[in-house]
Amino acid sequence: MRIKVLGSSGGVARGYRTTSFLIDDDLLIDAGTGVQEMDIDDMVNIRHIFLTHSHFDHIAALPLLADTVFDKIPAPIEVYGLAETIGALREHVFNNVLWPDFTRIPNRENPVFRLNEIDRGSVHQVCGRSIEMIPVQHIVPGVGYRVESAGKAFAFSGDTASNDSFWEALNRHEMLDLLFVESAFPNANCELSKRSGHYCPDTLAADLKKLRHSPRICISHPKPGEESIILEECREAIIGHKIEGLVGNEHFAL
Ligand SMILES: [Zn+2]
Numbered sequence: 133m134r135i136k137v138l139g140s141s142g143g144v145a146r147g148y149r150t151t152s153f154l155i156d157d158d159l160l161i162d163a164g165t166g167v168q169e170m171d172i173d174d175m176v177n178i179r180h181i182f183l184t185h186s187h188f189d190h191i192a193a194l195p196l197l198a199d200t201v202f203d204k205i206p207a208p209i210e211v212y213g214l215a216e217t218i219g220a221l222r223e224h225v226f227n228n229v230l231w232p233d234f235t236r237i238p239n240r241e242n243p244v245f246r247l248n249e250i251d252r253g254s255v256h257q258v259c260g261r262s263i264e265m266i267p268v269q270h271i272v273p274g275v276g277y278r279v280e281s282a283g284k285a286f287a288f289s290g291d292t293a294s295n296d297s298f299w300e301a302l303n304r305h306e307m308l309d310l311l312f313v314e315s316a317f318p319n320a321n322c323e324l325s326k327r328s329g330h331y332c333p334d335t336l337a338a339d340l341k342k343l344r345h346s347p348r349i350c351i352s353h354p355k356p357g358e359e360s361i362i363l364e365e366c367r368e369a370i371i372g373h374k375i376e377g378l379v380g381n382e383h384f385a386l
């Protein structure tokens with residue numbers, strides 16, 4: 133399994149893109165502004181998009197992706213998310229006000245996007261990869277994902293504050309090789325992080341004690357410009373793990 137970080141920042145500026153990870157050539161986890169790092173030819177290969185939640189930084193590229201690929205894709209792109217996430221897309225994005233309804237364009241039978249509601253805890257087989265949707269704790273309904281392929285496993289927390297469900301789900305499996313987990317703010321903003329449904333380094337360190345695996349750990353979703361302090365504080369607070377920061381354009385092969 134190959135994983136490319138298209139974007140992992142909490143905001144945008146030159147060189148900063150929001151959350152999107154490309155798995156192999158055909159599957160995205162989240163569709164934030166990182167998607168614009170892809171060439172058109174590569175975008176055409178996207179067949180599946182698994183969304184963590186409805187927040188704009190995780191879906192921002194979906195509407196414009198539709199405009200780029202609508203006449204080039206061989207079949208509808210399958211988009212998966214919680215019922216609440218899919219409902220938000222239908223009501224607030226593809227509503228013919230904010231953006232045309234690309235679940236009906238070019239036509240109902242063969243649209244650009246097919247929206248699929250999936251359940252917390254469900255596992256989906258997609259071209260040899262097993263993808264588990266894991267509930268987390270955010271200010272809108274949110275999930276993380278665990279992706280297993282050829283005996284290797286990768287997990288992403290999505291946006292979350294302290295919770296048990298994510299860690300319990302990961303512990304139910306025998307292994308975990310790579311973990312992307314968020315810390316949106318430094319410790320100075322720990323109260324804000326709790327109120328907005330995110331981790332700060334101290335709350336993340338406390339939750340990581342629940343994990344029985346020792347994966348490679350990469351911190352995602354830092355507030356732009358605060359990557360260094362967040363990473364420094366994570367390294368200080370999290371004992372027994374080597375901690376790296378994601379800035380975008382990293383490649384992983386499992
Ligand atoms: Zn969010």
Ligand SMILES: [Zn+2]
Binds near residue numbers: 187189190291353
């Ligand atoms: Zn976010």
